[in-house]
Amino acid sequence: MRIIKLLSIALIASTSFVRAQSDTTDLLGELNQDEPSGKKEVVNYTFKATRIVNSSTIEQLSPGVLDMRISHRFGTLDQGAKNFFGIDNAYTRIGCDYGINKNVMVGLGHNVLGKENDGFVKVKLLRQKVKGTPVSISYYASASVQTTDAPTLAAGQEYNYSHRLTYAHQLLVARKFSERLSIQFMPSLLHMNLVDSTKYDNDVISLGLGGRFKLTKRVAVTGEYFYRLNGTDNKVGTLPTYNSLSIGFDIETGGHVFQLHFSNCAGISERLYLAQTTERWSKAEIRYGFNISRVFTIVKPKEFRK
């Protein structure tokens, strides 16, 4: 009997102790303990914009968002004071991108250089998770058509519409290492339906490496380099081609991201930065350029539709 008494006292004592413990900290613990475990947190904002400089990032426009982009590439710095270090000449691309849904975005644009019209689609394949998936992967495909006048050809040769076309495929593999540092690896395949000689490669494979490093909350240094595995002997007319290297800054203002950069590549299309960069950093053939992007919400998120 004594044992029972003792036991019951002990029990009562211990339970009342448990009750005293049950405060809000326990309630919070209870919330987290029951949290559905299947939902894993995705890593967002790997890059500030949908482009590093010329190449695309794994960033996607939100569904229903239209992004108007104006990209400018001035002449080379080595033109000296006569052409105000390149500022007097410029190539432009004007384009619009649109987010179709959370996985797919598309874009159309026109380049001054080569009077080239381009279109692309970018599809989200995988997203980096806080725990688990280490990288984000997107697939990017573009096609472009040069609309300049047909070149004069030797008798018996024909210049067809198909000769104007170029296609590009890229796999974008990115990882946000920290809030500041993100790196993107970009194996790329470019196919040009026509090159200037039968000796040149129509298909150029390259490995691209890009990244950004945030200096402050609103300013980041960016860069991209494409190393060609073949097609390095290709020429454009008489000009030899080089690997493209671009270094820039992302500056975020209220409504848009302003990207300033220096590059040895004259143009904004895949054809130019993957295979037909005809200038060299070592000769100061560097072009100053900028991308301006302005976003407009065309379709509101469902929470805001009345």
Place this chain on the structure above:
Amino acid sequence: MKKITLLAVIATLSMPAMAQKFMTRTAKITFDATSAKSPEKIVAINNEVASILNADNGEFVFQCPIKSFKFEKALMQEHFNENYMQSDKYPKSDFKGKISGSSMDLKKDGTYNVQVSGTLSVHGVSKEVSVPGSVTVKGAEISAKAKFVVKLADYNIEIPALVGDKVGKESTINVEAILNKK
């Protein structure tokens, strides 16, 4: 045998009555940080707020995942996460506190005006708050509402000079929750 039965009875009797808890994962928090000079409305909705309430003593907590706030403009949402709330660093806001009211009885149906007081943690800063709210008990469901204003500066949320007076210095926060018996 008798001993064991007795022991079992005593053990059962001495068990604490299980606290009556009410819970939800779909409470809603909206905020409005629009200022007089804002060119567009700065409003966001979060429908993924979790809350649990102990009806025995009125103690309750809220937990709000910052990344689940939806804005009309995706860019605004990005700025909110990246620049203002730093949601990678501070992924959740929470509130731990108690609701109390002179006529309140969370075990009886009815609508009560209550005072909500406790600690609100936002952007890594915890502050004591006490705001009025209302609670409606209806069977196995308790719905709660509160509306209050926070100063962004109190929670070290910086507004850059560039944006200046286009973002309100204060934000009105609306909380609506329907909790079900657990």
